[in-house]
Ligand SMILES: CSC[C@@H](O)[C@@H](O)C(=O)COP(=O)(O)O
């Protein structure tokens with residue numbers, strides 16, 4: 722299966738979970754060190770076809786395909802540039818990531834969950850971090866912020882844009898999807914715990 726087919730399949734899957742309502746979200750995969758394939762801006766992630774993908778360079782410039790690359794292309798490029806091992810970046814607007822960001826300042830710290838091992842760690846004892854960043858429509862500024870919070874740490878497994886959604890990455894589209902599933906589950910656990918404790 723090629724990269725586009727895999728991303729189309731992931732689009733259907735995230736749509737079936739109500740993670741990408743109303744054309745929200747964007748999906749990408751790295752073709753090589755200089756090129757990314759990413760969803761076209763405004764495409765519905767549950768009904769993607771080959772025409773909904775464009776090729777961009779690592780600065781977000783369109784290289785191939787019709788239409789405008791995702792409005793958030795620069796955020797994907799920032800993750801690829803920082804982590805050479807990453808082969809796919811997924812962004813969704815799940816309820817769990819959106820709601821928890823409205824109740825959290827700074828970052829979410831996850832520890833003592835078995836599913837932490839889904840991020841490649843050997844033990845549930847590892848503490849992993851999910852920074853919550855202020856949402857912005859200024860992608861240049863936001864990508865600088867993302868670069869700053871991701872620099873010099875291997876404990877950040879994703880980031881959330883407040884009241885917007887979550888970004889997760891992996892070595893390929895399937896790995897990124899499994900991590901996304903794990904992270905959304907962990908966010909739901911934290912959200913429910915907040916409800917119980919309040
Ligand atoms: C439906 S508005 C959502 C967008 O503003 C954005 O947050 C989003 O995730 C999708 O943007 P897109 O440009 O289609 O990749």
Ligand SMILES: [Zn+2]
Nearest residue numbers: 745746885886
């Ligand atoms: Zn979004």
